[in-house]
Amino acid sequence: MNTKFVTQIGVTALVAGLGAPAFAGPTYENASGGTFRFYGQFNLPINPLMTG
Amino acid sequence: MDSASSNSRIGFWLVQPFGENTLRFNFETALGLRSSDGVDQNGRPQNISWDRTRIRKIDLQYETARYGTFSFGQGAMASDGLAEEDLSGTGVVQTSSVADAAGGFRFRTSAGVLSNVTIGDAFASLDGGRLGRIRYDSPEVSGFTISASYGEDILSDNSDREAYDIAVRYGNDDLGDFAVRGALGVVWNENGPGTKTRDVVASFAVLHEPTGLSFAAAAGDRDTGGDYGYVKLGYSANLVPVGATSVAVDYYDGSDMVSAGDSSDSWGITAVQNFDQQNVEAYISYRDYSYADTTTTYLDGSSIFAGARWKF
Numbered sequence: 428m429n430t431k432f433v434t435q436i437g438v439t440a441l442v443a444g445l446g447a448p449a450f451a452g453p454t455y456e457n458a459s460g461g462t463f464r465f466y467g468q469f470n471l472p473i474n475p476l477m478t479g
Numbered sequence: 480m481d482s483a484s485s486n487s488r489i490g491f492w493l494v495q496p497f498g499e500n501t502l503r504f505n506f507e508t509a510l511g512l513r514s515s516d517g518v519d520q521n522g523r524p525q526n527i528s529w530d531r532t533r534i535r536k537i538d539l540q541y542e543t544a545r546y547g548t549f550s551f552g553q554g555a556m557a558s559d560g561l562a563e564e565d566l567s568g569t570g571v572v573q574t575s576s577v578a579d580a581a582g583g584f585r586f587r588t589s590a591g592v593l594s595n596v597t598i599g600d601a602f603a604s605l606d607g608g609r610l611g612r613i614r615y616d617s618p619e620v621s622g623f624t625i626s627a628s629y630g631e632d633i634l635s636d637n638s639d640r641e642a643y644d645i646a647v648r649y650g651n652d653d654l655g656d657f658a659v660r661g662a663l664g665v666v667w668n669e670n671g672p673g674t675k676t677r678d679v680v681a682s683f684a685v686l687h688e689p690t691g692l693s694f695a696a697a698a699g700d701r702d703t704g705g706d707y708g709y710v711k712l713g714y715s716a717n718l719v720p721v722g723a724t725s726v727a728v729d730y731y732d733g734s735d736m737v738s739a740g741d742s743s744d745s746w747g748i749t750a751v752q753n754f755d756q757q758n759v760e761a762y763i764s765y766r767d768y769s770y771a772d773t774t775t776t777y778l779d780g781s782s783i784f785a786g787a788r789w790k791f
Contacts, residue, residue, distance in 0.1 A: 461495035470486060471481070
């Protein structure tokens with residue numbers, strides 16, 4: 428177990444994310460039932476720290 | 480840094496009904512942030528590096544009411560996700576793709592020297608991916624769907640990769656107290672002359688809804704060498720008012736992934752806390768990796784992977 432790979436949590440980003448309000452991507456609809464929806468995600472384990 | 484298991488992305492859907500049929504267009508791109516499986520002992524890639532290979536989907540789909548769905552363009556092959564059926568609530572960070580957290584790292588030999596064997600090489604899931612493809616998905620019949628696709632790598636320079644596959648999936652969220660998912664498929668890949676492979680991949684997941692206990696399993700076999708089995712036990716409950724809490728343990732056992740006669744073993748433990756109002760999943764995961772081949776002794780490795788995914 429001498430080789431250890433560690434990825435450190437991005438505490439600042441996590442706390443900031445939890446403080447953010449919920450936000451759903453906007454959806455627009457036309458007269459014939461067509462829709463446009465914007466979406467996305469951020470997945471942020473940050474500040475990698477490696478040893479070994 | 481970004482998570483290789485579910486990277487940061489943006490996209491949009493255009494959906495237009497035409498009578499009983501529906502035309503859809505989906506564009507989706509990764510943001511190009513440094514991926515967790517791109518980091519190794521020798522350094523890190525750039526913080527942000529976007530090129531066209533980061534495009535995930537430029538996908539035109541025509542869904543018919545009677546004959547299924549026809550898809551054209553860059554997008555998921557029929558085999559994408561075959562190895563990752565999961566009802567544990569921890570799929571954001573823990574799947575049969577156990578190399579996602581630290582796939583770029585190389586094992587050290589017992590002498591302390593970095594080898595050329597990476598975690599990504601030794602712990603493949605043989606899951607499908609995305610290509611420029613044509614794809615067909617049948618209508619669902621009693622929970623079963625059949626899919627097939629043919630694709631080529633249209634985003635990379637000088638790539639000869641092409642693949643075709645066929646898959647069958649089953650899903651039932653109302654099987655008494657249980658929810659069940661299953662997938663089975665075959666993938667033929669070729670990346671230039673003499674590189675043909677055939678992968679058989681399957682996964683299964685079941686959730687006992689009253690208790691929150693879940694079980695998942697996956698397996699894969701490559702005809703030219705390389706096979707693995709994977710099992711996972713999970714528990715999910717509403718322990719705090721902000722959202723569900725899920726924990727899971729898993730185990731991966733692979734053979735012949737890098738060279739004939741080698742073995743790859745990994746176990747992991749994960750906790751995920753949902754924050755429903757914010758659409759956030761916070762996670763922390765520990766994983767241990769062991770590798771052995773017929774000529775060299777290697778040291779075990781381990782990773783701690785923690786972060787959060789926010790969806791909008």
